[in-house]
Every structure is written in C-alpha cells, then in structure tokens.
Amino acid sequence: MSVQEDDEITAVSGFTREERRRDPSRVLALTDGVFAIIITLLVLDIHVPELSAHEKLGTAIADVRPSFISFVIAFIVAAMQWVGHRDLFTLIRYTDRGIIWLNLLTLFAVCLLPFGSALLSHYYEDPLALRMFGLILMGTSLTRTAIWAYATQKPSLIHEPLDRASIRSGLALSAFPVVVYLIAFAIAGVSPQASLAVYASGPVLYFITITLLHWLAPRGSAERQFT
C-alpha cells in the first residue's frame, strides 16, 4: 500500500491503524461495566425478610444488617477504586499490551471486593476474614500502582510527559493505601478491633490526603488532579 493510499484512508477513518490499536476506549468501557456490576452486586444479597408467625417486620429486618453493611463497605471501596482508576486514565492516552493486561489484573482484584466485603461484615472479629479483605484491597491498589509505574515509564503512552516529582508523588499516593492495608493485615491476629479500625480509617485518610494535595501541590501538577 502506497503512502498516499494510507493517508487517504487515515483521513477518512480519522485514526491510523496504530492509534486504533492503542485507543483505550474499549478498556474503559469494560472497566466501567465491571465497576457498575461490582457496585450493585451486593444489593442482591439484601433479601426482603420472610416473617414467621407473630414476628414483626421491625425485628425481622434486623437480620438484613450484615448484608447491608457488606453492601456499604463494597460500595465505598469500589467507588474509591473507580475514582482512582478514572484519575489514572486521565493521564493515559494510549494503551498497549502491558496496560491492558495490568488493567485486567486490576479488574480481577476488583471483582473479589464483594466477596471480601461480605466476609468482613459476617466475621469482622476473625483474623482470617480481616486478612483476606486486606489481601483483596492490596491487590486492587498494587495493580493500579503497577499501571501508574508502567505508564509513566513509557512517555508514548501518556498525554504529557510528567516531571520526576509528579511521578514519584503519584506512585507514593497510589502505594500509600497498600501501606495502610498492610498494617491492618499485620495486626489482624493481635487485635482484630484495631485492624478493623485501620481499615475504616482508609477512606478517611484518602479524603484528607486528596484534600491536602488539592491545596498544597504546585498548580498544574498531576497529583493536584486526583479526585
């Protein structure tokens, strides 16, 4: 195919073959679909109670509580992961083989969030449940950190070249939850209560960090852009 032919075709379709192959749109469509399902999945477990004789709805509905708490935990965690994923992919212009498979790894960990949340809400005093929840959370954060590290090393994949300080603070920001979860994981055997408290502090710490970055990071830096 001559260069002229190629140009003509490109002009009609708007994208070169290379651009189509590296376009992230379907990666995002799949990811948003998976997150939409994960966010709603645990509502399926909140069943309408069936009343036995002389039982009141008020007492029967109390049984729904663990399922409801599972749903709330999974929703908050998945929402944070989705927001983080969206922030990450505003920096990424093109995908390649590495990005696609790392993103599928992230989705794998995200898919396990409902199970981890349900386990935690039922056995929140059991070290094993606390540790499995921690492993799943670390999986979601580590895989996302890996995408950040991978993409920032390949300038052709990102919209604008980032300066070293932004790359490092971005890495620190996405690796930071891993440290929090690691602490919760480590102390689960010693004190389940403390471990639970550390997990609960995760979203709070996240909001504080993001808010601080909004105010403190230099104008125009990538870490200021996190949601």
Added chain:
Amino acid sequence: MSVQEDDEITAVSGFTREERRRDPSRVLALTDGVFAIIITLLVLDIHVPELSAHEKLGTAIADVRPSFISFVIAFIVAAMQWVGHRDLFTLIRYTDRGIIWLNLLTLFAVCLLPFGSALLSHYYEDPLALRMFGLILMGTSLTRTAIWAYATQKPSLIHEPLDRASIRSGLALSAFPVVVYLIAFAIAGVSPQASLAVYASGPVLYFITITLLHWLAPRGSAERQFT
C-alpha cells in the same frame, strides 16, 4: 514543558489535561451501567413456579404477583430517576470532585431501590416498609437536588449560565418529589393506605408537572427541557 510543546500535544489529543480530568463521560458510563442493572435486577426475582401435584399453572403463577409488582415499582421509579439524571447532566459540562462524589451518593441510593421496592410489594400495609421505601426515594431525589444546587453555583461546571429564576425552579422541581415522599413517610403510621396512595401519585404528579412546564415555562428556559 514549553507552552509551544503543550499546545502541540493538546492539538493532537484534542483536549487539554484539565478538560480530560473534568470530562463527565466515564461518570455517565458508570451511571448508565448502574441504572441498566437496577432496572433489570428485580426480574431475577420473578421465578418460574414449580407445580406441586394436581396444581395448575394458573394458580401457581399467582404467587409470582408480589415479585412482578416489585419489578414494576422498581422499574418505574428507576426510569424516572434515570430520566431526571439525564436531564440534569445535559446542563453539566464538566465534573469536579464534588459532582463525582455527589453522583456516587446518588448511585448509592439508586442501588437500594430494588430492595425498597421488594419490601414495599411484600409488606405494603406495614408502616416500616412504607417508611424505608420513602427514605430510599428521598435519598435519590435529595442527592440529585444536591448536584443541581452544587453545579448551578459553579458557572464553570455548566454549559451556559442559568438565570436565577431557572436555578430556583430547577431546585423546586427536583426538591418537589422529596416533599411528596415526606408526606407519604409522615402518614405511614397513621394510615398505610393513604401513604401508599401518595407514593402511587408520585409518577402521576411527575408527568403532570413536566407536561405543564413544557407548556408554561418561558421558551428556552432550562426547566422546559426536562423529560
């Protein structure tokens, strides 16, 4: 990075870093995904009846009625919420941190609609079921009203600046269902039948209000655009 370089990159990708970060497309993709699931979720509860000996399908299928009514209620309510969400986001050009988290709060309330509908269809004479249904509906409407209030205060987020009358009538329109649900919630203890009737009047009132606005609101005003 020099200004020239930045311009060049922007020209290629079509959007500046700021625009990409504030682009609402993934927020809408997640939202549409969640609504698609919520709308279809309760169909899962309509099970094909298993016939016992000498039982006819005609009598057995009557057991499906509560599940079917749950599905119809959830479908109508979720459809109205989706239409309202779509109307709202035709005004919003950019998202920021506030919009994203308020939208996630809306999705949280929307996710509870199937549970609320199932509860109502099974215990429509129980004040507690009526109140919980009302709380969930208020949650969906209040969070959407909050997005409206938030976005209209930040001219940089919306497509065109709205005049004060449009902002106020938009607020009134999205807060109006909250008043209806609050009445139904308040009288649930006194008369469950009346409470149920008020809930049922919700969609009817909605259609009348929207139709009136189509005819009465000044040409080109935002409230004329509601579906």
Added chain:
Amino acid sequence: MSVQEDDEITAVSGFTREERRRDPSRVLALTDGVFAIIITLLVLDIHVPELSAHEKLGTAIADVRPSFISFVIAFIVAAMQWVGHRDLFTLIRYTDRGIIWLNLLTLFAVCLLPFGSALLSHYYEDPLALRMFGLILMGTSLTRTAIWAYATQKPSLIHEPLDRASIRSGLALSAFPVVVYLIAFAIAGVSPQASLAVYASGPVLYFITITLLHWLAPRGSAERQFT
C-alpha cells in the same frame, strides 16, 4: 445572554443546549446495557448439577436441559430485538420526551423476556405459558413499532425525511411479528403444539423477510437497511 456569548459557548462545547438535550447517546447506552444483561441473565439459571451417590454426570446433566433451552430462546429473541432496535435508531437522530418514554416501555417488555423464556421452556405444552410468552413478545414488538410510528411522524427527530412507502413498509415490517405472535397466542388453547411451532417459525420468517427486503426493496430505501 447575548447571541454572541451563546455562539461562543456553542463553539467550545460543540453542541447547543437543544442538541445536548435531544442527543440519543445515553438512551442507547442504557438500552445496550439492559440488552447485555438480558442476554446473559438466563445463563445464571444453568447450574452445575450436584451428583447424588452412584449418579453419573451424564445423566445428571440432562436436568440442565430446560434451563439451557430457556437461555437459547431468550438469547435468540433478545438478539433479534436488539438488532431491530439498532436498525430503528440508525434512522433516529434526536430523541424527545416521547421517544425516551417509549424506549423505556420497550426496555420494560425486553426485561420480561427471560421470565417468558423460562416459563415457556418449563411448560411448553401449557396454553397459559404459551400466551404469556406471546404477550411479552407482542409487547417488545408493539413498543418498537410505536417508536417507528412516532419518529416518522416528526421529521425533526429523524436523519432524513422518509418517503411514505418507506414509512409504511417499515411499519409493516415491525408490526409483522405482532401478527405472527397473535396467531400463536390465539391457537395456544386449541393446539399448544401448533402454537409452539408458530413461535419457532418467528426467527425463520424474520431472516427470510429481511433477506427478501435486501434483494427486493428499492436501492437506498430505509427498509433495505434492516439487519
């Protein structure tokens, strides 16, 4: 707001307020999401059999047959509806209140397809099951015919004005399945076997009709474009 300001804003956002409000993209996103769920939903019912003592997988797996047939029926019917919906919306350029609510009505009927298919696969000799399946199918086809009739009456909603012959043959084409289903519905009480055969002939007739139209309809006419 002056006209000049308005023009400037339009130029930046690419669409006027009116165009954004009437843009069908979110309607299609919701619709495709619902169809994706409906298509996969009945796979959930195909459970892996649990073997009792001395039972072989070969005999146990035969129990899966009705669930598998439900899935196949729902898949074929939903796929045909989706293809028809896609064809319809290649003609529609803008949505308005009528299109949106008629489309939600279509989705309502589509959501009932899994239940109808499951009912049919379990009680294919029962007139009631055959009639309910027929009602759901008629619902999906009638609502889609209504969108066609509505849109073709409003030239501002469609891409190009259609000539009368195209409008009429389009109406006939989407109303045609209704007639087939009506016959199957009517004879369900007399001969369930014949009714079932008429339903089964639906997809076959559809393929034949579409293929004939591809060859016979005048070049460039709308009905030639159906998939």
Added chain:
Amino acid sequence: MSVQEDDEITAVSGFTREERRRDPSRVLALTDGVFAIIITLLVLDIHVPELSAHEKLGTAIADVRPSFISFVIAFIVAAMQWVGHRDLFTLIRYTDRGIIWLNLLTLFAVCLLPFGSALLSHYYEDPLALRMFGLILMGTSLTRTAIWAYATQKPSLIHEPLDRASIRSGLALSAFPVVVYLIAFAIAGVSPQASLAVYASGPVLYFITITLLHWLAPRGSAERQFT
C-alpha cells in the same frame, strides 16, 4: 430529496445514512457489556461460608475453593477472548448483517463460559465435563475466526486492505486455539489429567505466540498488533 439537501443533512449529522447503519459502536457496547457481566458473574458463586457449631472459618472457607477456581478459569478465558475480540475489531471499520450475527454467535458462546468453567472446576476428572468445556471454548474461537475470515474477504468492511500473508497468519492465529482445544477434547476420555494439562497450557501458549509475533512478524503487519 435533492442531492443538495442530502449533503446538507450529512454535513450536520457528520455521517451518511450508510455510515450510521454500518457503524460498529453499538455492537462493541453490547459486546463489552456482555464481557463485563461474564467476567464478574462467577464471583456471585463465591459465597461467604456459614459456620456450624465449633467450626472454624479457616476450615469452612476451604469449601469456597471450587467456586474460586471456577471464577479464576472463567476470568482468564473471558479476558483472553475479550482481548482477542478487541484486536479483531481494531481491523474492522464497518459492520454489516454478517458481522453482527457472527458477533452475536460469539457472544452466545462467551455467555456459556461461566457454566463451562463451573462444570470444569467441580468435575475436572470427568471426561464429559472436560469435553463440554472444550466445546464452549471451541465455539468462542471458531466464531471469532469466522468473523476474521468474513471481514477479510470484504475489503469494504476493514480499515486497510490486508495482504494475503497477514490474512492467512491471522486466520492461523485465531484457529490455533481451536486445535489445542480439539486435542484436549479428543484425549479427555483416555486421560483426563492430560486433557486438563492441555487446557491449562492454552493461556501459556497464547502468551508465547503473541510475544513471538511481536518480535518476529514484519513491522506494520496486522499480526504484530495482537495484544
């Protein structure tokens, strides 16, 4: 309609009637939706164990293992199919009736992946389970191969004309898994262990082949573009 009118309308909408009809965007939206559901579906089967008296979570959670393995198998297989589908559709510019129905056939086979994976994880020593898993995998690969064969025969459907060598190696690449699955299928009766090993080698072989192609295929050829 005069040519001038037609041109004007085309200019406004940006696409001609023909282009809209052949646009693959909704085909991809449905496909990504189905894959998102298939990928997450088997997580639903990983239930939180209920402890009987004196039972520990550690022993109870072991019961989750087959469900977890089902999920992992379905995830890996569906992810590979999705990546292959995405690669294929970077070459396809337009859809026609054939592409749409072949793609629906692919989705049909993809929908059966969760069942096949669950069957395999529960009865991995049973020849019948191994054969059914193989049939489903062959279905997904054969239908995708059919799309490749169909599209490459119609130059109007693909972005750039492919040379014969690329068409042939693309066919070989998508037909290659079929051969692997056929071997696993054939030896399932003789040695279930060997059959299982061949299935397990599938993803490994896939990664090796793709990596080799990245290095060995001529620069700019289509098969270099596979993910």
